[in-house]
Amino acid sequence: MAKGALIVVSAPSGSGKSTILHRLLEQRENLRFSISATTRAPREGEQHGVDYYFVTQDRFLEMIEEDAFLEHAEFVGNHYGTPRAEVEQRLEDGYDVYLDIDVQGALQVREKRPETLLIFILPPSMEELEHRLISRGKDDMETIRRRLAEAERECSVKDRFDYVVVNDEVDRAAAEISGIIDGYKQRMK
Numbered sequence: 001m002a003k004g005a006l007i008v009v010s011a012p013s014g015s016g017k018s019t020i021l022h023r024l025l026e027q028r029e030n031l032r033f034s035i036s037a038t039t040r041a042p043r044e045g046e047q048h049g050v051d052y053y054f055v056t057q058d059r060f061l062e063m064i065e066e067d068a069f070l071e072h073a074e075f076v077g078n079h080y081g082t083p084r085a086e087v088e089q090r091l092e093d094g095y096d097v098y099l100d101i102d103v104q105g106a107l108q109v110r111e112k113r114p115e116t117l118l119i120f121i122l123p124p125s126m127e128e129l130e131h132r133l134i135s136r137g138k139d140d141m142e143t144i145r146r147r148l149a150e151a152e153r154e155c156s157v158k159d160r161f162d163y164v165v166v167n168d169e170v171d172r173a174a175a176e177i178s179g180i181i182d183g184y185k186q187r188m189k
């Protein structure tokens with residue numbers, strides 16, 4: 001069986017990327033989400049082994065030592081990393097693997113695997129992003145402020161991605177990303 005495609009999607013938090021991901025997972029049978037490890041506390045409704053592997057700081061550092069990560073980064077005071085073995089196994093099994101990671105992580109993956117497809121999702125505007133972060137009510141104001149500052153920084157490197165998709169409307173943006181993945185897979189053959 002042919003190996004799957006590695007797809008990295010980065011976007012400022014609040015850009016609606018998790019809704020897009022769910023749409024893509026429904027529509028693309030061959031797509032698998034890579035579950036990251038993080039030292040961040042679970043938000044309400046988040047499950048260990050589904051949304052993230054929630055680990056202690058000590059365990060995370062141990063995993064770095066074990067070279068267990070394809071990439072890892074610190075984001076707004078917490079560590080996040082992509083477990084390498086899982087990703088590689090899925091690709092071997094022929095699945096396309098979707099990494100939802102920050103821009104630092106995306107650029108590390110590009111270094112290690114230059115053939116990776118890198119997609120950046122842009123919110124329609126910074127005002128809309130602020131509105132979404134406040135209305136989802138999951139973070140306090142200080143965290144929202146830090147996430148907005150981070151979003152500005154993240155958007156400034158979007159030109160290093162292969163594609164930039166504006167999330168003006170979820171179905172449209174998901175369809176655009178699906179088309180990009182199809183084109184990429186055609187070229188991979």
Ligand code: 5GP
Pocket residue numbers: 010011012013036037040071072073075080081082100101102103104105106
């Ligand atoms: P959140 O705390 O909102 O779930 O995620 C914060 C940021 O960390 C998001 O930009 C998300 O894409 C990123 N992130 C999640 N998992 C990983 C990972 O494994 N590696 C890196 N570098 N970033 C990640």
